[in-house]
Amino acid sequence: MITLLNGSVERLDIRETLRYLGYAGVRSAEGMDDVMSECEKMLLPALAPRAVYDTFPLKCGENDELDLGFAKVHSHSLSVNLKDSTRIVLFAATVGAEVDRLILKYSKLSPARALVLQAMGAAAVEQWCDEVNAAIRAKYGVTRPRFSCGYGDLPLALQRDIFSALSVTKHIGVTLTEGDLMMPSKSVTAIVGIQSR
Amino acid sequence: MNFRTFLKNNIVLLDGAMGTELQNAGLPLGMLPEEWNISRPEVVEGIHRAYFEAGANVVYANTFGANCLKFGDRTEEIVAAGLKCALRARGEKSGKFVALDVGPTGKLLKPLGDLDFEDAVKIFGRTISAGVAAGADLIAVETMNDLYELKAAVLAAKECGGGLPVIATGVFGSDCKMMTGAEPEAAVALLEGLGVDALGVNCSLGPKEMGLVAGRMLRCASIPVVVKPNAGLPEERDGRTVYNVGAREFAQEMQKILSLGARVIGGCCGTTPAYIAELSRMATGLEPQKITDKNLTVISSYTHAVYFGGAPVLIGERINPTGKKRLKQALKEGDYAYILGEAVSQTEKGAHVLDVNVGLPEIDEPAVLERTVCEIQTVTDLPLQIDTSNVAAMERAMRRYNGKPLVNSVNGKREVMEEVFPLVKKYGGAVIALTLDEDGIPGTAEGRIAIAKNILREAEKYGISKKDIIFDTLAMAVSADKGAADAAIGALHYIRHSMGVNTSLGVSNISFGLPCRDLINGTFFSMALANGLSAAIINPNSAEMIKTYKSFCALSGFDDGCLDYIDFAKTVQSGIIAAQSQSAQKTEGEKTLKYCVEKGLKREAEEAAAVLLKSLSPMEVINGQIIPALDEVGREFENKTLYLPQLLMSAEAASGAFEVIKGAFSGDGNSKKVKIVIATVKGDIHDIGKNIVKTLLENYGFKVYDLGRDVPARAIVDKAKEVGAEIVGLSALMTTTVASMRDTIALLKEEYPSARTLVGGAVLNREYAQMIGAAKYAKDAMESVRYCEEVERELYGEDK
CATH class of the missing domain: 3.20.20.20 (Dihydropteroate synthase-like)
Structure with a gap:
């Protein structure tokens, strides 16, 4: 059944943010500390984490054909990921539209801040997805790593089916563009294989 | 009696959920609910009938998602069939009305999304025209997450609605805000301004939580307020989805909301005819509260x-x-x-x-x-x-x-x-x-x-x-x-x-x-x-x-405890101190403009530029200080001893200094002759990389025409021709949009072959760029700058 989650992000994983910014193996960004903490202060109150998920039966057929319960898809990489899974949880998660507004604002005013906010937004939604994953694990037991459209050979076009299967727009306000991108942009949909009952 | 008159003198009872009722009746997953207006009209009509019998004065026709984005040329047919179901259920009974239900387009409007405001107005207009033709008594705009989309829908209702009454409701979270940030007071101001007949809130919250939003609306609204909550939150009980607020409790909470002054009530997700029957029992005999002009x-x-x-x-x-x-x-x-x-x-x-x-x-x-x-x-x-x-x-x-x-x-x-x-x-x-x-x-x-x-x-x-x-x-x-x-x-x-x-x-x-x-x-x-x-x-x-x-x-x-004044007074004092410490710093005079740009100190760079301009010409400041600093930072970036955020901080400091130079002297501040048109191609909305390239190119004195993101090939080619651009920069982040990049390059070759195409973005590489016919692939912003400098030298020589 459809389950809705609301959450909060109290603190950002700065290491993850740095990784998105292209820093390799450093603990803090030299000369950027002020800007980073300024951006974090703006970003945290703008986050409005929400998620929706549901379970679906899974049938793995020949030649990487998968019946995901809400759609049929041909994908080798997803087949590998879902090996040994008995059913799936499909989820959509977002940290809301106000992050995009912040990024939009600073893309006009300060490219450096826009870049940092962009990275922090990405880190925030990943952190929120980890929490959603944890909630799913707590409920359904052992799960596979989450898998999203666009990973490997899983087509982006599957987004359309995901959106209608979970009524994503109705439940958490996320929409799809013509090119099947999610708006608000700091949003994730993913398939999580469940291995035991 | 028409709806407006009814609204004036009565508490209006709306219906409950349609979507969850259709699912209970067996609507297959993934099928659009409006399809049943045509294939299973008896089910849709039956649900409407049950709501009327439960006591609803208004039912919303099954047209929530009936727009041309989802149904294309079948829109009119789907809307008409939906209204037919509701009108049949109503029959000739008086005091009973059928609303055309207008839900969100399912897309987010620009600038946050990719749907243009005027296109949204057209999409809504088409559904609304169809609803008017099919005999709706009123237009109900509902479940809008975004105030801007709400405006587009109501505007369409005014322009295409044939003067029918309009009631409009948005979705608010437990923080009392819409998804895109609007507070209840902002929604009330907008909707009253547009002249709707009633306004309010629906979906997402249960009746208890919705009381907060409703209360804030009631305090500032001078027209009837609509409250249409969910039956609480969905929960799993014995393998079935149930909402956690029962019909009786729902009605009790709604009674409180009526006593606050709400005039139009109903239910959203999870509510059934049983809920509406309870509401009807509760509201029977209650006097509608008078609506007062708040005169705000x-x-x-x-x-x-x-x-x-x-x-x-x-x-x-x-x-x-x-x-x-x-x-x-x-x-x-x-x-x-x-x-x-x-x-x-x-x-x-x-x-x-x-x-x-x-x-x-x-x-x-x-x-x-x-x-x-x-x-x-x-x-x-x-x-x-x-x-x-x-x-x-x-x-x-x-x-x-x-x-x-x-x-x-x-x-x-x-x-x-x-x-x-x-x-x-x-x-x-x-x-x-x-x-x-x-x-x-x-x-x-x-x-x-x-x-x-x-x-x-x-x-x-x-x-x-x-x-x-x-x-x-x-x-x-x-x-x-x-x-x-x-x-x-x-x-x-x-x-x-x-x-x-x-x-x-x-x-x-x-x-x-x-x-x-x-x-x-x-x-x-x-x-x-x-x-x-x-x-x-x-x-x-x-x-x-x-x-x-x-x-x-x-x-x-107007200032409780003079707190605001006291805060302000602090800044007056610290202003004096700041001025003193600033002048102390300046006497040290150590921070050269070049240093400030390299370290990304924007304010200091602006001050240093202003000082330098007293003794040097703008070109001396640019070529002697700013460009060498940018080159140095660029080299460090290329050698990976410095990262992108710092490169951008330097670019911003340089922009600040340029702005000071521009302010002091006339002229456009462009030291280069090459003109560049830049865009993220059609279908792609990732523009951060493109913005970075633009910032750096401007820093280096190039004139850049930025067309934004999701830009069609035609617009790019036309702009390049119009300004006589020597270089066209294209950005794409996704494999799916490299095709639009290829199409843009093809159109350029056909109509404006002298343009050099510079491409970049996460999915591209040198081979790929060659394959789609680009003149140059740049792996990052600095390489883009170097390439444009090359073209400048090739076309116009070193001498400027």
Whole structure:
């Protein structure tokens, strides 16, 4: 059944943010500390984490054909990921539209801040997805790593089916563009294989 | 009896959920619910019938998602079939109505998403026209997450709805905000301004949580308020989905909401005919609460409302080209960065509203004003005052504005009133009215009051009440007429206190022609405030004005415990200290411009540039300091000893220094001859990489025409031809959009073969770029700069 989650992000994983910014193996960004903490202060109150998920039966057929319960898809990489899974949880998660507004604002005013906010937004939604994953694990037991459209050979076009299967727009306000991108942009949909009952 | 009359005299009972009922009836997963209007009409009709029998006065036809994005050319058929089901269920019973249900498009509007506002209006318009033709009694816009989309839908209902009543509800979270940030008061201001018949909230929250939002709406709404909650939250019980608020409890909570004054109630997700039956039992015999006009003068942005009549409202005057060379230049060049900087700095200085005036004879004012308003709304959440005498510009800006705007201005001239009042009525604004007419500005307070009365009478004819009018009693130069202050203040005192209408003044006009204008302005401002000034158009950077304002608020009881004043006083003191420590720093004189740019110190770079310009020419400053610093930082970036954020900090510091140079000298500041058109291609909305490249190219003195994101090939080619661009830069992040990049390059080769194409983005590499016919692939922003410099040398040589 459809389950809705609301959450909060109290603190950002700065290491993850740095990784998105292209820093390799450093603990803090030299000369950027002020800007980073300024951006974090703006970003945290703008986050409005929400998620929706549901379970679906899974049938793995020949030649990487998968019946995901809400759609049929041909994908080798997803087949590998879902090996040994008995059913799936499909989820959509977002940290809301106000992050995009912040990024939009600073893309006009300060490219450096826009870049940092962009990275922090990405880190925030990943952190929120980890929490959603944890909630799913707590409920359904052992799960596979989450898998999203666009990973490997899983087509982006599957987004359309995901959106209608979970009524994503109705439940958490996320929409799809013509090119099947999610708006608000700091949003994730993913398939999580469940291995035991 | 029609719906409007019914609404006036009764508590209106809406229906409950349709979607969850259809699912219970076996609607397959993934099928659009509206399909059943045609394939299973008896089921849809049965649900409507059950709601009518439970006591609903209004059912929403099964047309929530019936728009042309989902149904294309079948839209009209689906809408008509949906209404037929509902109309059959109603039969000829009186006091029962069928609403065309208009839900969200499922797309997010620009600038946050990719749907254009006007396209949204068209999409809604098509559904609404179909609903009117099919016999709807009213239009119910519901479940909108975004205030801007709500505006588009209501506008379409006004334009295509054949005069049918409109009720409009949005979705609010437990933080009392819509997804895109609007507070209940902002939604009320916008919707009342647009003239809907009832407004409110639906979906997402249960009845208890919704009470908070409903209460806030009821405190400020002067029209009926709609409350349509979910049956709580979905829960799993025995493997079935159930909502956690039962019918009885639901009705009890709704009774509280009725006692707060709500007039239209119903249920959203999870509610069933049983819930509506309970609501009906609960509401039977209850007297509808009277709806009172709250008489509020209000405007709004996409987040919040600003009220007039309490603490005076400060309107920032800086975005107005009159007498401002740099702003004129920015408007002519389409340099929005400068304008947005002004918007942000006034916001930070404490303005409550920003005036936007772009009136220059040599520009296309309607297009520029519309664009400027949209751009400013991306960097500030303050409401805007649309300031123009060009009626076409006024209409376009009001239409696009996200919120309820303040319009500046109308006056007592018949012709002007005939043009402006219909716009205020249609788009829902408040309007500044100048007390002048065909005979000019009366020299006395009495003359101005007489004009004000005439303006109110005329406004009334258009259905605009005095709460949406703010009189500007015209501050004229006291140097030319010693009675100028008296006339303005006498009129404003009478208008505010005897006529009960709000007032505004462009304060600084009073000191025209005098030295030390700030002194006169400050004193005049406090005189006006003491006499009932509701709003002032001022320069928020003027310490004198802010000082007067803060003191006045403390003295007039608008500042509890004088807390705001005390905060302000701290900044006055620390301002002195800051100035001292700054001058101490400067005597060290160590920080060269080159150092500041390298370290990304923007403010220091601006100061250093200003100092250097006293002894050096602009080109010496640019080539001797800024470019070498950028080169150094660029080299470190290329060697991976420094990362992208720092590169950008340096770029921003350099931009700051360039801005100082531009401000001090005329000329466009472009030291290179090569012109570059840059865009993220059609279908792709990732623009951060493109923006970075643009920033760096501008730093290096190139003229860059940025077309934004999701740009069709045709627009890129046309712009390149128009400006004679030597280089066209294209960005794409996704494999799916590399195809549009290829198409754009193909079109360029066909129509404008002299352009060199420079491509970049995460999915590209050298081979891929070659395959789609690009002249150059750049792996990052620095490589793009190097390439453009190469082309500059090749075409125009080293010498500049």
